[in-house]
Amino acid sequence: MSEVTGRAATEYGVLFVGVSVQGQVRQLLDGVRVGIASRWRFGRVGAVDVAGQRLSGPGTLSGMSADGWLTDTRTSYDTVAVSYADYIRGALAGAPYLRAALALFADLVHTTGGGPVADVGCGPGHVTAHLHELSLDAFGIDLSPAMIDVARRDHPGLRFEVGSMTDLQLADESVAGLLAFWSLIHIPDDAVPAVFGQFRRVLRPGGPLLLGFHVGTESRLKTQGYGGHPMKVHVHRRRPDQVAAWLRDAGFAVEAHMLTDPDENVPGALLFARRPPRSSEPHED
Numbered sequence: 001m002s003e004v005t006g007r008a009a010t011e012y013g014v015l016f017v018g019v020s021v022q023g024q025v026r027q028l029l030d031g032v033r034v035g036i037a038s039r040w041r042f043g044r045v046g047a048v049d050v051a052g053q054r055l056s057g058p059g060t061l062s063g064m065s066a067d068g069w070l071t072d073t074r075t076s077y078d079t080v081a082v083s084y085a086d087y088i089r090g091a092l093a094g095a096p097y098l099r100a101a102l103a104l105f106a107d108l109v110h111t112t113g114g115g116p117v118a119d120v121g122c123g124p125g126h127v128t129a130h131l132h133e134l135s136l137d138a139f140g141i142d143l144s145p146a147m148i149d150v151a152r153r154d155h156p157g158l159r160f161e162v163g164s165m166t167d168l169q170l171a172d173e174s175v176a177g178l179l180a181f182w183s184l185i186h187i188p189d190d191a192v193p194a195v196f197g198q199f200r201r202v203l204r205p206g207g208p209l210l211l212g213f214h215v216g217t218e219s220r221l222k223t224q225g226y227g228g229h230p231m232k233v234h235v236h237r238r239r240p241d242q243v244a245a246w247l248r249d250a251g252f253a254v255e256a257h258m259l260t261d262p263d264e265n266v267p268g269a270l271l272f273a274r275r276p277p278r279s280s281e282p283h284e285d
Ligand SMILES: C[S@@+](CC[C@H](N)C(=O)[O-])C[C@H]1O[C@@H](n2cnc3c(N)ncnc32)[C@H](O)[C@@H]1O
Pocket: 070, 073, 074, 077, 088, 120, 121, 122, 123, 124, 127, 141, 142, 143, 144, 147, 163, 164, 165, 166, 180, 181, 182, 183, 184, 186, 187
């Protein structure tokens, strides 16, 4: 059991803060491999070719549900896209635990053979770009066309596409890894199981999943943000054990989770899961 403390504030909560680790964590710093012995507590709108599949066309949200909350979320992030990008830019530089988690995630993808990695709810694409720097073939998907424009502007060499995690326009088993950083926070409870079903569908067997989210039990309606711009978006905080239960129900193996800033009002959680390799999935006749 190891403990590390420190702090720095960002959208992700207060980072650099207390982490309790059961088991062994080796080289828990930027750009290195992390080994776990037991359990952590813890655009341009247009088509993109991912693993041979064409995604949705210019400006479309193919097949997307017309649910009001989805529309409100998209409109809200369209409104704040530029200011959110300014706000979050550089946040990873002050977030060693996030970087370590991303390095571990990259390592897991590489050790399972590599391939396309989806950053779902990528926002302005800074995490997508970080994954790319970790030698992953990362691409971003976001509900907000304005966010995608910003991501393409800031990271012109990378692939970004408009889409919703509620209806991913990706082929079955087409991605080697999937990450959703603080984007699931806008999905209501009753829609989460279907979203996890989408994640499992597009992940190839053995592929890792990394989720980042706010910890808690409350949901609140955010009516403004990132410089006082109007928003109408629900933010759902969740207990990691609840998220883990949903993941298991969707067919994932939950492997680890890390709790950041446990002494703050809104801790963060990083949860690692995996679509089980085909050999360990239930046999279907
Ligand atoms: C708090 S921001 C996080 C952005 C980025 N992942 C980061 O870590 O900075 C939430 C993002 O999730 C996106 N989002 C919300 N609901 C989504 C959905 N159903 N499908 C895809 N993206 C979604 C929003 O448009 C927004 O860009």
